[in-house]
Amino acid sequence: MAKKRTPYKAFRWLWFGFAVLLAVAAAVVLLLKISDYITCAGKIEPGTVVPLLAPANGIIEFCAIEEGREVSRGTEILRIDSRLEENTLKLYLREQASQKAALENLLERQKLQEEQITSVEEHAWFRSNLDNALRRSGSLTEVELAERIYQREQESLNLTRAQITLKGEIAALENSLAVSRLKLERQRLLLEEYVLKAPLDGTLILPDTIYREPQSVNFFSLHPVTGLHVKKGSLVGYQTYSDTLVAKVSIPERKIGHIEVGAAARVSFSAFPGSEMDYFSGTLVHISASAQNQEFIGTIELDTEEVLSRVSRPEILTGTSV
Secondary structure, three states: OOOOOOHHHHHHHHHHHHHHHHHHHHHHHHHHHHHOOOOOEEEEEEEEEEEEEOOOOEEEEEEOOOOOEEEOOOOEEEEEOOHHHHHHHHHHHHHHHHHHHHHHHHHHHHHHHHHHHHHHHHHHHHHHHHHHHHHHHOOOOHHHHHHHHHHHHHHHHHHHHHHHHHHHHHHHHHHHHHHHHHHHHHHHHHHHOOEEEOOOOEEEEOHHHOOOOOOOOOOOEOOOOOOOEEOOOOEEEEEEEEEEEEEEEEEEHHHHHHOOOOOEEEEEOOOOOOOOOOEEEEEEEEEOOOOEOOEEEEEEEEOHHHHHHHOOOHHHHOOOEO
């Protein structure tokens, strides 16, 4: 006689089967998750990248922007031909020198004039006493005394007028000198605009080394050399500081849905297969908002500690293909 199954045992087998199905489904999802990866190509960039732009329109007179060159902040790295502005500065300097010489002459005249006025006043006092004595003695008439007094007052008035005129000339020339100083200062500042200095301590690299994002400002880039004509704002290079390294990679548009920011990445260097720099760990920290040529740009930040533990100078990796 067959043993009859109870409802409890039937439900127990049902739950067991359901648990097995869940385990299988989880394993499949895990397997899909593990195998869900994509391969992208790109370049290594430093974490801090500062674009270097031509400071003015003109011909490059001096250029020190060389791939891998280390420079300190404030170092002159590019200068545009500014001979026209330099000639204008020289003209202003000659004008200022002429004004200073003229002012010195006027100040010397003022000094002599003051000495003359003092001498005339002393002589007028002596002549006034003498004329009064002559009038008392009867040797000088009242009309003659009045004429002499008038002459002395007229002479004093003429000197006062000359003194006022000279002071006006000095004031006008001092104002002109003040204007000249402002013009010189402005011209010197204008000349500084023809010079590009390093904005920080770091490494210079050429424009083609950096992998720019599609949505970034579309600077017109060129290879800067002496004698080349450039426009103000043209991209002539970059300066980098290797506090961190990132990999800029091209992500095909059809695969963008398979990855997301925060995903782990493994950056492999095609130039160093099988070496200690074969690959580094990293994290996908950014994906460009738009695509160009059906590709998005992904930014992978490398593990800084891992890089420093294996590479003494991380900047040598800049521009390396991955």
